[in-house]
Amino acid sequence: MTGVLAASTSFAVPANVAFAVMAVFMVAAAVRVVTTKNVVHAALWLVVVLGGVGLNYLLLQAEFVAMTQFLVYLGAVVVLFLFGIMLTRAPLGVSDDLDNSQRRLGVVIGVLLLAVLSFALVRSFGADKLTFEAYDQGAEVARAVGENGRTQAISDSIFGEYLIPFEVTSVLLLAALIGAIVLARKD
């Protein structure tokens, strides 16, 4: 991987501008997810938020992660949300029973979560600097490793360093799957 990034132009300024624009859209959409009075609209605003996360991955040149975000979250998770909503009840127009009396608790938990996450992120990555440097597409090195380099790095860490957490997660998902079937089936 090292060497690929050499002699290339930085795009830190456009990256920051793009991030700012996306962040505004994502925050606005996230607020709409919880304030909208229509369940289907909430799910569709969630599409904007999750799509924005995917675009952020793209900005960080984590192409594979971004595509996974689009495929899994937009193409499957939100679709299953919509599917579930439409199979049970999906009234057009405004529903008034979407709110409940736990607003204050919600605010407290939200602030708490923000504090914990910010602390953890600043503590772990506060000293790191992001380098927004474009691949020099003409270089032979970039043709050989650059275009797939990031994807290969991810697969190397999943199936090398993080193999056991990865497998444990998949077993956990399997357990959840079997649990759902056991709960859903009456016989």
Next chain:
Amino acid sequence: MTRALLGVELAYWQSTLIRVLAGLVAVLLLTGGVVYLYLFKFVSFMQSRLGPMEAGPYGSLQLLAEVGKWLQKEDIHTEDSDRTIFGLAPAVVLSSTFLMFVVIPAGPDLVIANLGTGIYYVLAVSSLSVLGILMAGWASANKYALLGGLRAAGQLIAYELPLVLAVLGVVIQAGSLNLQDIVAAQSGGSIFGWDGIGNPFILTQFVAFGIFMVAVQAELTQTPFDMPIAESELVAGYQVEYTGIRFLVYFISEFATAVGFAAVASTLFLGGWALPASWGLSDGVMHVVGPLMISTKAILLVGVVFWARFSLPRFREDQLQTLAWKFMIPIALANIVVTGVLKVVF
């Protein structure tokens, strides 16, 4: 292309603009050609009739007449419909279709963006059309539209899996997700040392090719997998309330997706734009021959899709789900295992 062609140096945005416009024209031309060739003429000959004959020689301008007709129609929506979502839905479906073409290469340098994750990107953006279909079904305020949308979502999710799993076999064999690398692996490959025709992956991945084409048929909701728009049960499914230009968008999107998936299938399994490397053709020649190669292969594969569409009767909903989950996914998984083992052995 940006560096050498005609000695003209283009800025990045200029070359991107040219690529996007050329890609758009190519996609629309191919889509129109496919509609005329198969939907108007091929099916007519299969049914012993002539098809459109009046507009232009042999009815070749029929499509323009139909587009003109659709553009003039009034934009109608039902009284209860959610107008924003109703209007956005065709746009979502169409962008999902057009984004697919961004990474499909048509020559050594003829690609809008040569992404490292090529084929994975295609699968990711093509899965977004489900969102548009669900939005359309719900926002139409029509029970048939909602039923059609739900059927479509169930079907597209079920067949997304065999599609992805079938592609994996090719990716393992080529050792790359990048479509240009997959093309190069086929044109530069050899069959037991003989490199006369390269090594098109259909020879080794014929199981994956079969699964891919059946899954594509289902993803396109073409008969025998057209339950989402089954006219005898649901009138026209999620499209039932759409008229005029919005219906036209669905129509273009359906056939452009057919062209797109056929182009992806020919890139993955039939060698794509390239001719075997052993024939020794230069990049300059391939800039011209490449687009012709990929277009021909894609049009032929769309022909297979439409041949099946006009020949087979519709499945039942439960038969469709059974086929995906109980047959195609296990076979695709077995194909991956066998490919992986053979890759290690050889």
